[in-house]
Amino acid sequence: MDPIINAVLEPKSIAIVGASADPEKIGYKVVANLIAGGYEGAIYPINPKSEEILGHKCYASVKDVPYVIDAAIITVPAKFVHGVTQECGEKGVKGISIITSGFSEVGEHELEEQVVKTAREFGMRIIGPNIIGVLSNSGKMNASFASQLPLNGTAGLISQSGALLIAMIAATYTRRVGFDKMLSIGNQSDLDFADLVTYLAEDDVTSCITLYIEGIKDGARFMEAARNCDKPIIALKAGTSEHGAAAAASHTGSLAGSSKVYEAAFKQVGVTQADDLNDLFDRTLALSLQPRMQGDNLLILTNGGGVGVLATDAAEKYGLPLKFAPPEVQAELKKHMPDFGSAKNPVDITGGAGLKGYYEGVKYSYAHPWVDGMAILYCETAVTNPLEIAEAIYKALQDSGTTGKPVTVSFVGGERCDTATAWLIEKGIPTYNAPDIAVKALATLRQDQLMSETTHSAPYKPTDINPEKAREIIAGARAKGRDALTEVEAKHVFAAYGLPVTPTELAKTEEEAIKLANEIGFPIVMKIVSPDILHKSDAGAVKVNIKNDDDVREAWKVIMENSLKYKADAEIDGMAVQEMAPWSTEVIVGSVNDATFGPTVMFGLGGIFVEVLKDVTFRVAPIDEDEALRMQNEIKSAQILHGARGESPRDMAKLASILAHYSYMIYDLKDEIAESDANPCLVYEEGKGVAVVDARIILTKK
């Protein structure tokens, strides 16, 4: 644990610079909130014009305080913040929270940088500027201008929006989702998401980390922090700005866009992505209160067929399709329900089920080793009292002698159900007012387990590569003043990174083309090589299935004519002569250099799947072959690769190896490659490999 960061977030003594006796001022509210929250450390209001504020002796400057100050909370106007930072540094304050706004968020970058620079000189850390403050139930500390601490619990929130944080505090009481710490992150001038995730990961009280993100500053640092965190992380990512795709010239670029890349990064490091604010609360409740789900066997127990069916649908939708319970489980459960009940799964103990029915049913199933997790549903009836049912459920769970399995509950009904819901949540059981949400919450706990199993692999680096060769080719193109490689050059770069390109050479004359064609062996393919013609078939500048010398002459003539028709002053290097690969399933592999996360690899099927359906998926590079296989299985049209309509399955293993090599290439050459694609790659039957038949590399601006 970093002692300085700790001092800022869990200070034993706090100076409030800009403290005020005027109840309208933020400097007053912070002092008042610290007192009201029950803060047990020392409070030093700083204001040259006051003697005392809310019963605490006031000082003219932090430098006049004769005691140690762990953290200073700064509320003075932006133009004074730098001076105050300097004084804090001289006083030996460990870190500062800058509540004041008016910095980079309104374009005042220089002002912010000055403050950061000065803080660094003194070894101080900064949270903010432009924050609400820091709140902690366990620390009895409301060091913010939000008027109350959140409902007590074990989730930890890091929010980039101050206003949303205040609203969420209020909502914790109505939604009954408890938080210990809430951190307002503001402009992330110094401490950023990565630092605060690491802090909460090491914090004793926090069980689940909840993020509201607008923009991450350093994607790689964030990913490392999340990867190293053993606790569940859930994020709501707002904003789908296209800054990553703005300068996109290639196919991949137009399909990327930062929200897709965020999605990819979250997946890779095991962050659950929330759909919206309600979803964020729902899933946080489960992630903060329940253990992860170790297997896929979900058992649903219900007193109503309707909610049972809704829950069953949800189970399939959220990736935990129901299976019938084993016969011995069914036989045992049958004993605790009327004849017309169902012991399969969902287990329907019927509307007549009372306390005993719930108690026995829950106790037996929860303890059974086949069951990995349970969703218990209740529909309000005329003959049962919801609170009593809640008590019976809780007692059954306790008496089952089982721990470590997740359970969620749904109480559907009116006010009496709300009371029962609150009671169960108080006992640590995530309870919802709809059956599908209870199942979604459980599925989240399963998903989180699966992600935690896959996110810790070692960094990938292939051995069969020749980076010097690749850099030489790129340097050669740059020397000619080009910002894109020709297909021939790009294929040589790909080949240097172990990618199976179809053998391709440049012919400068028709005679050279004939010679190369005979060396490579017919049939061959010919394409124009011109820095001015990026999409060659659009220009009619690709000819396939060239069978003999005469065909080569004919192709040369036609391609030249078409190219000059397409662009009269096109600079032409010559013609690419290449082996013709037999046709097979076409896929696209590509890359962009994302502004936040850096080199990012894309995968999808070719043709309409990419053009029309945009059925593609992304990962931040580099990735290993396991991650590549997950990409391949993730696209909607994955079935085509597995062999749909009687086709034999494609070579998934070789494809995974190619994706991994490709990802390493763009990662290794990130200073050189801005965008790239291998479009198409032809994927053959299992064991028969892949052929990369086209290659494009766009260089970074230097």
Ligand code: ADP
């Ligand atoms: P561009 O994408 O610039 O239009 P490509 O090099 O991708 O040009 O060629 C267009 C199409 O021609 C490819 O999608 C592929 O179907 C086919 N093709 C290109 N090169 C080969 C090759 N070496 N072997 C087999 N088919 C090829």
Ligand code: MG
């Ligand atoms: Mg192509």
